[in-house]
Amino acid sequence: MRMDTVIMGGGLSALACGISLAKRGKRVTIVASGQSTMLFNGGSMELLGCIDGKPVEKPLEAIATLPQNHPYSKIGADRIAAISERVKLLFSDSGIEMTGSANANHWRITPMGVAKPAWLTLNDHLRIDDLNNLPAKHLALMCVRGFFDVPNAMLAQGLRELGFEVDMIEFTTDDITSLRRSPSEMRATSLAKRLVSNHALQRVADQLNSLAGEADMVLMPSVFGQNDSSDFQTLQNMTRKPLRLVATLPPSVAGMRMMTQLRHYFRMLGGTYLMGDTAVSGTFEGDKLTSVTTAKLGDMPLKADNFVLATGSFVSRGLRADYERIYEPVLGVDVVADNDRERWTSFGVLQPQAYFGYGVATDEQLRCLKNGKPIQNLRAIGSVLSGHDPVKMGDGTGVSLITAIAAADHIRENK
């Protein structure tokens, strides 16, 4: 079967690119390992959060000041402004309700109560547009008894430092207590699986209504809604006070929900999503990639006019490091990385780490290079790209989304 485009990798960038192409009638296949760093998502997207340790207020303006090797610099601030609007549309078409603007960052609240700059945040999550004008005065922070994946005391302290009055209130319900029987079951995803029926949600709401006291907003860990936001809506309707969610430690229910929604939309548009498979090698002819072999399809290579490499960074095995070198393991395309192992990392764990900036090399059109020459029909998007740092710059999800759509545009223009 011949496809228009084959995308290697199944995370955020792969789905955004796949949706963008499928929407215009292209036949797209995504080869997805089934794991994604969206598992660590905090309910927000970040375009550009930080430069040199300082929070960025206006990401679109700040993009113009980034170095040449940053993926954004290859796309340009004007096009990014336009693409950022299309990203919002892509999310709402997928049923993901987010708010925010590329012109001005707002603040998301981390599980440790730190305010971090964000571009888009899920509507059911706590979001602060202006630190001098908080969305509530008095918060009831509801702590699920025996659930350790929110450091509640740290979260409460952080919120107080931002100016909220915070009551920490521990609660449980029969449904939650029964999860406890197996000591390793108290994770955000298991709670989300358990808290789905109207009865279970009503028992939570009863606790919130009776315990929230004087607070004018109720905060809960993000443990609702495996597939969509309807469980949250049900709970909000049962709860007398406004309710907001705060991200938990992984696994992130919000991140997995967004992936489910994007996947669903991609399939609705006619896309093929091969779950649990990975690309293992490719065949080149001249300056073109002609086919890709996957672990499961074996001797049936996937052929296509265009290919997209969206295999992610080291975490996702899109990049590999061994004893001596850093390389891209599927196609062997060129990477930007130091040869000397000593320089990959820094001594302090919280210092910037050079390896975060390593990744595949591309030309201005995001085409991968092999032996210094661009492969005409192979583009790289997302975390596999070199020149950015999701941790220190807060640009991970932004690079994934913006490069995904820019690459989709290039692919269509190519025809």
Place this chain on the structure above:
Amino acid sequence: MATNDIYNKEYDVIIVGGGATGAGTARDCALRGLSVLLVERNDYSTGATGRNHGLMHSGARYAVTDGESASECISENMILRRIARHCVEETDGLFITLPEDDLQYQQTFVEACQRAGIRADVIDPEEARRIEPAVNPQLIGAVRVPDAAIDPFRLTVGNLLDARLHGAETLNYHEVESLIINQNRVEGVKLLNKLNGERIEVRSRVVVNAAGIWGQRIAQTAGVNISMFPARGALLIFGHRVNNMVINRCRKPANADILVPDDTVCVIGTTSDRIPIETVDDMRVTREEVDVLLKEGVKIAPSLATTRIIRAYAGVRPLVASDDDPSGRSISRGIVCLDHAKRDGLEGFITITGGKMMTYRLMGEIATNAVCAKLGNTAPCITANQPLPGSEEDGPNQGDLTKRYSFGQRAAIGRHGSLAARIEKDNDIDNALVCECEGVTVGEIKYAVHQLHVHNLVNLRRRTRVGMGTCQGKLCSCRAASLMGEFNHDVKRAQEDLAAFLDERWKGMRPVAWGDTLREAQLTASIYEGLCGLDTAVNLQGKEDVQ
């Protein structure tokens, strides 16, 4: 305990150093009825005690080169199997000969073992491959000896616990700045409390210097010179346990020739380099050390080539030059006990050093004998027969564990022996797992915080193994920090503590940061910095390294 109480007291003996030797000496002194204070500048077992293979030598390794050490080892080995069985895993060991080694040496080795009283059975290479499938299949000879694995952290804590049960007092994070000297007599120590900056003086009739390589500086503050020759050894921990038995090379001791199984992981080591005394606090492992360890390790067990390395660490052996040879040419690995009254004319001061973790109990006995001689105490030493707390005869045995206890409870019994009974497990929250790799429960953390002198997450790791497994503290460190913040009612400190813990883990990961170890590092950074913003919440710059 309030510091005033200590300030106003005069002890029979103050022991400086909270490694295995100091702990063993404190226990012995307490069991003989002396009033004891032990002081440690960092956490317990932060020096050489916590930075070795975790190997319970049979003595075979020293049989050819140092018969006396070999005899001491086998005798202590048999004692520890009785008194510290909850710290010991009886694995046995192999001494293998590879094609590049001289098979003649095996005969020399076996004869030397027999002279030292160490059982050494020559076995067929085929038999060696059968009982230890991880061994290099090209081996041409093998000898089976009674080596074993031992947990030095648990061993040290066991000795400290027993010392306390017999009236000893112990202080970690108290550094000796100088000795109190009055007319050629040591009368106590001047201490800095590193947690609050307070300075106190404590008096005693005798001071025992059991500070390992740092003992040279302690002695110097009293104007006494001991020539120590720091020998640094680096080791690598692999992500799972490839071998069931200790595997050694049957040749003259050399770099990276011992592979020891420790709980869920295994450890290869060591390198051996003389270093200047000024650099003993720099424990960073170099690229060259890693390269040597890997190259040699793969010869012992080829599967190490494809096994993930989870961290690298280094320790410093306190080797001592004999007094008639200050050049250091005849350095001893044997036990050195110096009575400074006889040697230097300074009364009330004893140094116990040299030796090995293996012989900590004997070192404690020798030092305590010297203390008792000074104080006119005639009580006999009973440490060779009295089991450590956790190893009593009536404790739960491994056989019936699987049926009656949960994973977390079984893991805790493995770590604390019969003391595990003190861990709260009455409600579902106490049984909840904080660390899934190592099976550490909320109840065990409570127990450690309240009874095992835990001030920070690194202490907690040494007492419970939290964060020591393959994930190196990815999620459990946050859960544990959060719980400790609740117990101590100090959230800011818990966050700084968490950052310091991650930094300490990173120190061991960085020298081997490729492959899956680099992946784990990126994952950890994504969670704690990207998702949580820990780097914004705390500032580690200018902070002293956590110990």
